[in-house]
Amino acid sequence: MAMRKEVLLVAMMLALVVAAPGGALAACEVGQLTVCMPAITTGAKPSDACCGNLRAQQACFCQYAKDPSLARYITSPHARETLVSCGLAVPHC
Known part of the structure; x- marks a missing residue:
């Protein structure tokens, strides 16, 4: 029973990381930036x-800059x- 709870907890944490904006596993989707054109x-x-x-x-x-x-x-x-207007730092790639 304890093992099952640990597996469930790990699965929930992984889901949060994937869903979080800018999370380690967040996908790069340039299409999201069309609103900025x-x-x-x-x-x-x-x-x-x-x-x-x-x-x-x-x-x-x-x-994106390398593409x-x-x-x-x-x-x-x-x-x-x-x-800058959005309060973000300009990246130095």
Whole structure:
């Protein structure tokens, strides 16, 4: 019975890590950043949804910057302004 409780506890902890924004096992989903395109491409003020998605994808920024199809967006001056406006640090990859 004690072993069963331990297994259940470990499974619940793993589920929390996977579900947590920015968690160690959180998937990088660049599609979540489409809500930020006006801010990244034109310098418009980022929405709350944009800032929330940036926070959730923060661990992925360097991976995105290494992708040739995404690098120009991730490293653009407006992208940096968007991060600062959302209160996030600009990554140094």
